[in-house]
Amino acid sequence: MKHRKRIVTALAAASVAALALSGCTPTDEPGTDAEQTLTLAVSSDSLWGFVRTDIGTQVHQSSAYWMPLYDTIVKITPDLEILPNLATKWEYNDDLTVLTLTLRDDVKFTDGTPLDAEAVVKNLLTFRDGGGGEVTQAASSIADAVAEDATTVVVTLKQADPAILPAMAASLGAVFLPADIANPDKDKSVVPVGSGPYILDDANTTPGSVYTYVRNKDYWDPASYPFDKLVLRPMADTAARMNALKAGEVDGAMVPAANAADIEASGLTLNSGIANWAGLHLIDRGGTLVPALANVKVRQAINMVFDRESLVKNLFQGYGVANNQVFREGSAAYVASEKDTYPFDIEAAKKLMAEAGYADGFDMKIPAITGNHDVIMPIIKQQLGEIGIRLTVDSFQLGDYFNEVFAKKYPLVFVNLPSFDDWRDVKGMVTPTALWNVFKTEDPVLDGYIEAARTSAGDEQKAAFQNIGQYLIDNAWYAPWATPHVLYGTDSAITAELSPGQVEPLIWDIKPAK
Amino acid sequence: MLVFLARRVVAGIVLTVVVSAVTFTLIYSDGERIARLILGPDADQAAVVQRAQELGLNEPLIVQFFVWFGNLLHGDLGRSLSDHRPVIETLLSRVPVTLALVGFTLLVTLVFAVVIGLYSAYKGGWVDSGLRTFGVFGFATPHFLIAIGLVVLFALNLKLLPATGYIPPTRSLGGWMLSLVLPVTALAVGTIASASQQVRGAVMDVMKQDYIRTLRSRGIPLSAVYLRHALKNASAPGLTTLGMQFVGLLGGAVVIEQVFALPGIGSLVIASALKSDIPVIMGTVLFLVVVVVIVNIVVDLAIAWANPKSRA
Numbered sequence: 001m002k003h004r005k006r007i008v009t010a011l012a013a014a015s016v017a018a019l020a021l022s023g024c025t026p027t028d029e030p031g032t033d034a035e036q037t038l039t040l041a042v043s044s045d046s047l048w049g050f051v052r053t054d055i056g057t058q059v060h061q062s063s064a065y066w067m068p069l070y071d072t073i074v075k076i077t078p079d080l081e082i083l084p085n086l087a088t089k090w091e092y093n094d095d096l097t098v099l100t101l102t103l104r105d106d107v108k109f110t111d112g113t114p115l116d117a118e119a120v121v122k123n124l125l126t127f128r129d130g131g132g133g134e135v136t137q138a139a140s141s142i143a144d145a146v147a148e149d150a151t152t153v154v155v156t157l158k159q160a161d162p163a164i165l166p167a168m169a170a171s172l173g174a175v176f177l178p179a180d181i182a183n184p185d186k187d188k189s190v191v192p193v194g195s196g197p198y199i200l201d202d203a204n205t206t207p208g209s210v211y212t213y214v215r216n217k218d219y220w221d222p223a224s225y226p227f228d229k230l231v232l233r234p235m236a237d238t239a240a241r242m243n244a245l246k247a248g249e250v251d252g253a254m255v256p257a258a259n260a261a262d263i264e265a266s267g268l269t270l271n272s273g274i275a276n277w278a279g280l281h282l283i284d285r286g287g288t289l290v291p292a293l294a295n296v297k298v299r300q301a302i303n304m305v306f307d308r309e310s311l312v313k314n315l316f317q318g319y320g321v322a323n324n325q326v327f328r329e330g331s332a333a334y335v336a337s338e339k340d341t342y343p344f345d346i347e348a349a350k351k352l353m354a355e356a357g358y359a360d361g362f363d364m365k366i367p368a369i370t371g372n373h374d375v376i377m378p379i380i381k382q383q384l385g386e387i388g389i390r391l392t393v394d395s396f397q398l399g400d401y402f403n404e405v406f407a408k409k410y411p412l413v414f415v416n417l418p419s420f421d422d423w424r425d426v427k428g429m430v431t432p433t434a435l436w437n438v439f440k441t442e443d444p445v446l447d448g449y450i451e452a453a454r455t456s457a458g459d460e461q462k463a464a465f466q467n468i469g470q471y472l473i474d475n476a477w478y479a480p481w482a483t484p485h486v487l488y489g490t491d492s493a494i495t496a497e498l499s500p501g502q503v504e505p506l507i508w509d510i511k512p513a514k
Numbered sequence: 515m516l517v518f519l520a521r522r523v524v525a526g527i528v529l530t531v532v533v534s535a536v537t538f539t540l541i542y543s544d545g546e547r548i549a550r551l552i553l554g555p556d557a558d559q560a561a562v563v564q565r566a567q568e569l570g571l572n573e574p575l576i577v578q579f580f581v582w583f584g585n586l587l588h589g590d591l592g593r594s595l596s597d598h599r600p601v602i603e604t605l606l607s608r609v610p611v612t613l614a615l616v617g618f619t620l621l622v623t624l625v626f627a628v629v630i631g632l633y634s635a636y637k638g639g640w641v642d643s644g645l646r647t648f649g650v651f652g653f654a655t656p657h658f659l660i661a662i663g664l665v666v667l668f669a670l671n672l673k674l675l676p677a678t679g680y681i682p683p684t685r686s687l688g689g690w691m692l693s694l695v696l697p698v699t700a701l702a703v704g705t706i707a708s709a710s711q712q713v714r715g716a717v718m719d720v721m722k723q724d725y726i727r728t729l730r731s732r733g734i735p736l737s738a739v740y741l742r743h744a745l746k747n748a749s750a751p752g753l754t755t756l757g758m759q760f761v762g763l764l765g766g767a768v769v770i771e772q773v774f775a776l777p778g779i780g781s782l783v784i785a786s787a788l789k790s791d792i793p794v795i796m797g798t799v800l801f802l803v804v805v806v807v808i809v810n811i812v813v814d815l816a817i818a819w820a821n822p823k824s825r826a
Binding site for chain 1: 550599611662665774775777782785787
């Protein structure tokens with residue numbers, strides 16, 4: 001009896017303790033405060049340390065971390081419309097090689113330094129000379145940038161570049177404190193100095209766990225950023241992200257297709273967008289490593305061994321659209337009349353291989369990212385095996401994978417390449433200098449189409465893009481499978497829109513639900 | 515005892531240096547690869563070579579190792595390739611999380627393993643069978659499955675505990691404890707299952723000894739024999755198991771920290787390995803080796819204290 005009494009007392013004490021602990025908030029409750037808090041799970045951790053130093057390493061940084069801190073020169077909508085931001089207006093000269101930006105005159109960094117034309121010029125030129133990376137690629141068309149006066153920047157381009165303004169809505173357009181750029185060894189533990197809508201709340205930030213931002217009270221456009229506080233929680237693990245979203249610990253998180261049904265069943269909203277095209281990138285189409293790939297019939301045969309509808313259904317759980325082109329349906333370079341070219345037909349593919357003189361197939365190697373490509377590689381290997389192509393898979397960690405690819409050691413790669421707008425896609429993977437034209441393949445015919453698209457507008461430009469799309473299909477530069485949808489789950493407190501090419505919404509595309 | 519301690523410390527230092535040297539050789543063998551990781555995949559080869567020279571990565575490996583080791587003696591483990599923070603600063607921010615996770619797990623394991631092991635040995639019969647069955651299930655079930663089950667039950671359905679996240683104790687002591695309840699439980703189930711079987715087996719072995727019979731013949735109650743005599747003499751294998759469990763727990767923490775989004779050494783290991791952040795990987799390996807060495811020394815000392823014969 002005495003023992004039982006003790007047990008009851010102990011249980012009661014434990015219950016009281018648990019209830020008392022439950023009163024402590026384990027994480028910031030999303031979207032429920034009097035002051036509006038936006039809490040997001042971000043699929044990667046911050047890489048920058050928030051102060052720009054080594055531009056070449058800034059390739060894969062999630063915009064979620066820096067966009068609250070640093071203003072961009074312009075903004076872009078999910079419909080790809082360019083909107084004013086730091087630049088109130090912009091204009092090109094007649095041949096589109098000189099871009100004049102007019103800046104606001106009332107913007108300051110949080111340390112009081114004016115954000116003027118000199119600061120913008122310093123940033124653009126630093127990115128251009130950054131020594132590598134996609135941002136440097138985006139800035140590669142800049143010949144020079146000059147501050148004409150405090151609010152006027154004249155950007156001279158080596159050649160017309162329709163992608164330059166959209167890039168200024170992303171990392172190329174982020175304006176950092178010039179003093180920070182000049183001092184790469186600056187202590188990264190200090191609170192970063194930007195001119196953006198938020199400042200980092202260092203006291204409530206734990207690197208690797210939670211990054212808290214509070215309003216920049218001097219910001220010039222507070223209305224565009226309705227949340228008083230922004231809390232970002234890096235969560236690389238899918239299970240952690242999904243649990244946090246379902247438990248109401250975050251307002252939004254990227255959702256893999258495999259978890260989409262579960263998220264919808266939990267009463268959350270699934271927002272979808274188009275970020276990538278997925279499929280095989282036949283980068284050695286000139287036959288440097290594998291001579292057989294120089295034969296267009298071989299490349300066409302490779303296109304015909306994949307059942308795209310089945311891949312969308314099974315690999316992307318139905319969240320996506322089968323696509324035999326690298327441009328998304330409805331874009332200027334998408335050729336609607338070719339949508340059924342290269343159907344799934346193993347026998348026809350074998351015939352093409354025989355016509356090309358490769359009836360017995362050949363050997364190839366493909367690189368894979370350990371952990372990421374485990375499901376896809378067996379599919380690729382099996383399907384290419386159907387036409388006698390013997391594939392060897394070499395696995396690498398993510399950090400080494402891209403180095404291996406760009407060292408031109410492999411003739412083909414599986415890709416999930418960004419699908420922005422027509423020109424940025426062409427600039428990123430088709431032009432002779434494009435990062436993703438790995439072997440720098442070129443053809444005067446295609447170059448002519450690219451030049452026409454670069455230097456024209458309206459219907460003329462659309463026709464040029466159609467020519468590019470047609471050329472790429474005819475010559476089977478790629479073996480695309482699909483345009484998969486990226487999915488972003490949100491709770492009832494917010495709405496979110498995904499811009500093309502983005503796997504997570506830009507900060508200005510997230511709004512309170514009411 | 516001092517000689518014993520000195521021997522263990524020297525052996526630990528030698529082990530740390532050897533493991534560091536081997537790891538360094540493995541991951542620093544290609545300096546240009548590291549430079550390319552910093553500059554990005556499309557950087558010019560000339561820029562890559564120049565950066566490798568700036569960082570001293572073109573020096574002979576032995577020279578690089580002694581430079582690294584010399585810096586280590588000054589508390590400098592270099593800077594991360596990705597966020598440019600000093601590695602030592604990153605490690606110091608992550609270590610408390612993992613130590614809290616593993617430390618609480620060990621504590622919970624110690625208490626429950628002793629109670630369950632003793633009770634199992636003492637009671638025998640169906641209680642013993644039942645606890646042993648639990649042991650088999652607990653040991654065989656992966657940490658992450660237990661973690662997901664706990665989250666579904668306690669966070670998503672009962673809404674009693676957070677599903678993810680970590681609160682530093684400096685911000686909220688209650689929040690800190692709450693954020694560790696599920697991760698510690700997920701990690702502890704397997705170790706309790708394993709350690710309790712060790713305690714049970716060791717206690718049952720001791721209970722068969724002649725001196726136990728002598729103690730019983732003097733009329734000392736069975737419970738006192740178990741608690742005062744059998745447990746102490748069965749502690750050596752238990753402590754050894756606990757030491758091994760600690761090392762195993764560091765591995766388990768890698769998974770658990772991911773599932774619960776805890777910013778510890780485990781999640782740092784995965785993130786830095788995926789990004790090939792060489793200085794952080796090197797620093798993390800060093801930290802883990804040092805921790806394992808220290809834990810082994812502590813366990814050896816504890817065993818030596820409990821059983822003087824083992825000091826030889």
